[in-house]
Amino acid sequence: MTIEHVVVVPSALVLLPEYAGLEDPIPELRRAVGQAVSWLVERHPDEVAVLSVGVRADNVARGVTEPVGARIGRDLLSENGFRGRLVENAAGVLVVANGTACRGEKAPGHLDERSFGYDDEIEDALRSGSPKVLRDLDTALGEELWAHDVPALRALGELVSGSVSSELDYAADPHGVKYWVARWTCAS
Amino acid sequence: MTLKLGHREFPDDTALMMAIVNRTPDSFYDRGATWAEDKAFDRVAEVVDQGAEIVDIGGIKAAPGVEVDASEERRRVVDFVARVRSAYPDLVISVDTWRAEVGRAVCAEGADVLNDAWGGADPALVDVAAEHDAAIICTHTGGVTPRTRPFRIEYADVVASAIADTTAYAERAVVAGVDRRSVVIDPAHDFGKNTFHSLEVTRRLGEMTATGWPVLVSLSNKDFVGETLDLPVGERLTGTLAATAVCALAGARIYRVHEVVETRQVVDMVWSIAGRRPPRRAVRGLA
Numbered sequence: 287m288t289i290e291h292v293v294v295v296p297s298a299l300v301l302l303p304e305y306a307g308l309e310d311p312i313p314e315l316r317r318a319v320g321q322a323v324s325w326l327v328e329r330h331p332d333e334v335a336v337l338s339v340g341v342r343a344d345n346v347a348r349g350v351t352e353p354v355g356a357r358i359g360r361d362l363l364s365e366n367g368f369r370g371r372l373v374e375n376a377a378g379v380l381v382v383a384n385g386t387a388c389r390g391e392k393a394p395g396h397l398d399e400r401s402f403g404y405d406d407e408i409e410d411a412l413r414s415g416s417p418k419v420l421r422d423l424d425t426a427l428g429e430e431l432w433a434h435d436v437p438a439l440r441a442l443g444e445l446v447s448g449s450v451s452s453e454l455d456y457a458a459d460p461h462g463v464k465y466w467v468a469r470w471t472c473a474s
Numbered sequence: 475m476t477l478k479l480g481h482r483e484f485p486d487d488t489a490l491m492m493a494i495v496n497r498t499p500d501s502f503y504d505r506g507a508t509w510a511e512d513k514a515f516d517r518v519a520e521v522v523d524q525g526a527e528i529v530d531i532g533g534i535k536a537a538p539g540v541e542v543d544a545s546e547e548r549r550r551v552v553d554f555v556a557r558v559r560s561a562y563p564d565l566v567i568s569v570d571t572w573r574a575e576v577g578r579a580v581c582a583e584g585a586d587v588l589n590d591a592w593g594g595a596d597p598a599l600v601d602v603a604a605e606h607d608a609a610i611i612c613t614h615t616g617g618v619t620p621r622t623r624p625f626r627i628e629y630a631d632v633v634a635s636a637i638a639d640t641t642a643y644a645e646r647a648v649v650a651g652v653d654r655r656s657v658v659i660d661p662a663h664d665f666g667k668n669t670f671h672s673l674e675v676t677r678r679l680g681e682m683t684a685t686g687w688p689v690l691v692s693l694s695n696k697d698f699v700g701e702t703l704d705l706p707v708g709e710r711l712t713g714t715l716a717a718t719a720v721c722a723l724a725g726a727r728i729y730r731v732h733e734v735v736e737t738r739q740v741v742d743m744v745w746s747i748a749g750r751r752p753p754r755r756a757v758r759g760l761a
Contacts, residue, residue, distance in 0.1 A: 297760055298760065299759070299760040299761075300756070300757060300760040300761060305760050306752055306756075307753045307754055307755045307756040308752050308753070308754050308755070309754055309755040311586045311755050311756070311757045360757075387761070394759070394761055426613060458761075461757050461761035462761065463761045
């Protein structure tokens with residue numbers, strides 16, 4: 287299957303409707319995510335593949351069975367008008383992954399200065415459309431920096447070859463976690 | 475059920491703050507602080523600013539005291555209601571009165587709710603509510619005379635009595651022509667009740683909310699709080715808020731209060747615990 291379009295969104299639980307408060311703590315992120323997913327749905331109304339990591343081991347121990355990325359992916363697609371099928375392999379891919387969670391004293395994983403360089407590398411790759419950089423990401427360091435989704439970014443790097451036209455719509459860490467919204471158009 | 479309070483409607487998942495505004499020289503809590511009309515008007519401005527949806531204006535203290543006849547009660551509240559109506563078109567105005575002739579006069583000036591704290595002592599009050607499309611609060615007093623203190627009152631089952639009397643009053647109001655969405659029941663803590671009765675009504679408030687009628691609770695700084703904690707007026711806020719939390723969990727819809735801000739926080743918190751209100755802004759563990 288040749289990949290044609292890719293959208294990357296964060297695996298933040300706060301995107302799920304069951305965790306909505308009266309005020310949205312991430313309005314800009316949500317807007318960017320919605321626009322990017324709509325963009326993907328317009329181009330692939332029939333089939334989309336969601337790429338995310340499995341259930342984290344500690345959550346498996348708590349009885350969780352469905353990966354959060356799969357939940358978020360399915361929900362975002364549905365919210366943005368997708369009525370097609372979710373499949374293993376498709377020309378349209380929604381990647382649910384974000385960067386480190388150690389970008390400040392109040393970040394979920396506290397401050398680890400190594401986060402900034404690690405996230406910069408991913409951000410450059412998403413901005414410039416460089417699958418090779420994603421393919422070579424250091425998974426072990428990612429785990430140390432609470433970037434549990436890195437295997438999904440590496441898998442994206444494996445899936446895409448050839449030239450990529452890319453747009454980075456959003457890049458910020460409003461709660462100490464690095465979020466990106468990126469859109470890739472891949473040469474066939 | 476949607477709650478219709480005069481010119482305003484509120485969906486069934488909302489809890490409302492009814493702020494007490496006394497036009498009396500002798501009420502137990504404020505002791506005449508808002509007796510002067512301008513002071514009472516300032517109090518309205520304050521509670522509106524604090525987010526109260528309703529003001530409950532009263533011209534007679536509940537406890538025994540100086541006789542206030544109907545003409546004096548009208549002097550205290552009617553023009554004041556008109557002034558508040560003019561200044562705050564969206565505010566729900568309730569008037570705490572048991573007298574139909576006072577009710578008629580305040581409704582003519584734009585009052586939305588008649589808070590009959592004495593449980594139907596004047597049977598014509600429901601007709602006034604019906605004539606003016608006003609809401610009515612149906613309270614339980616155990617049949618005592620207005621402005622009397624309970625003395626050796628007993629019930630086989632105080633909650634059963636409260637439910638029977640308030641729902642009968644509610645049905646009577648509907649038969650008289652009051653909109654079913656504009657009828658509220660109130661167990662009336664301390665009214666015709668000793669402290670044990672008020673505690674039991676609080677503990678079993680869920681039986682009242684289960685009737686389907688919207689429930690108002692008036693707990694603020696009352697004697698049952700004072701006796702339970704052995705605290706004088708002025709030191710009863712914590713106890714009031716504890717009782718408020720229990721009533722909120724049971725689903726009481728309207729809270730008649732002196733302290734709007736504190737009560738709102740407690741009710742919002744309990745509403746969220748009960749799963750009826752999302753948190754204001756949630757990020758912890760979700761980023």
